[in-house]
Amino acid sequence: MPGLLEGVRVVDLTQNFSGPYCTKLFATLGAEVVKVERPVTGDPMRSFGPFATGTPDIEAGAWFLYLNTSKQSLTLDLKSSVGRQIVLDMVRDSQVLVENFAPGTMERLGLGYERLREVNPALVMTSISNYGQTGPYRDWKATELTLYAAGGLMNITGEPEQEPLKEGAPLAQLGAGQNAFVASVTGLMHAEETGAGQHIDLSIAEYATNVLENALMQYSYSGVEYSRVGNRGYGRAAWGIYPCQDGFVGIIAGPDQNWPEVSRIMEEEALADPRYASRQGRLLYADEVDALMLPWLLDNDKVDIFKAGQEHGLGFSFVSTMQDLLDMEQLQARDYFEELDHPVAGTLRYPGAPISPQSPEPAWVYRRAPLLGEDNQAIIVDRLGHPQEEFNSMQSKGVV
16 A cells, blocks of 8 residues: 655665664655665574564564564665675665665765765765764764763653663664654655755754753753653652552653642542642652652552543553563454564564554554565565576676
């Protein structure tokens, strides 16, 4: 079934997290995305576990399977003149190219934006890098850990008296991938209207700085650092994560006029004390409030606590395990999960679309991640028109 971006062609020169997530959004919205991978080994994420087969297998890495749904795989040696020419051939009839090599790599390969623009003036080229294509940090190396730290997110994450922490997921890179997708689609719209492409420069560290809540703004006008508050949101009680009988729950007690409901839900009259009725009071007497809530929380399970809060107009939630997510009635009712069959990894359930357009036309296209080089012949011979003999020669020389 076609998707919303049917007819858009994307050349995907990305690997690891940020770039593949950007192009995954293109692919599952119906664009034709050709993922260019190195011969034999492919995207390094193919070798990143856990593996659906239980043992290392470049076709069964969980991260690769997730990040590369609905794409095609073309193996190319970009250090060869033939490999680079094939990229130029694809650029000629594509609208978008996304890459996340180290800055300067595309220029050294002879595939910099100025060269690509000669081939296709309307091309939108999106470059994702650690710190951006310019500046004194341009060539510095980084990992998710260091990007999360350098962008400032780590400084506000963790317990007050302990060291800063990183989020569990590679948030900086996945978030940068989302931004890259939005920027690329915006550039695509501009190119369709004007015929002029552009080069988009996206820094992962700058994405992290961009989602710092109000920490940077607070410091800019007050000179006061935003302090880490751990699971006790904003330092006050009844605003954070608490243990319960079978896991953890999120207790959100605002707005203030709803605070009396907490006393009724938890059957604890002491919680109705006027000292706790305001946010400031729950900050000053946080330890007391927590001590009064804890016995009831430990006697009840997370789903019952969640529903009890919601039924009384309070934003309670619970910390979902992976099984909780798979079983969640809300997600099932919305047909959120996609089940895809893979010849090596088997049949697996995948997270569904991050948005759900309410229209009769199909919006999203879900297919399994490609096998390494699975689409080599279809792209080089059928789409680009290279003779079969030439393709066979490329194979024998290790170009594809």
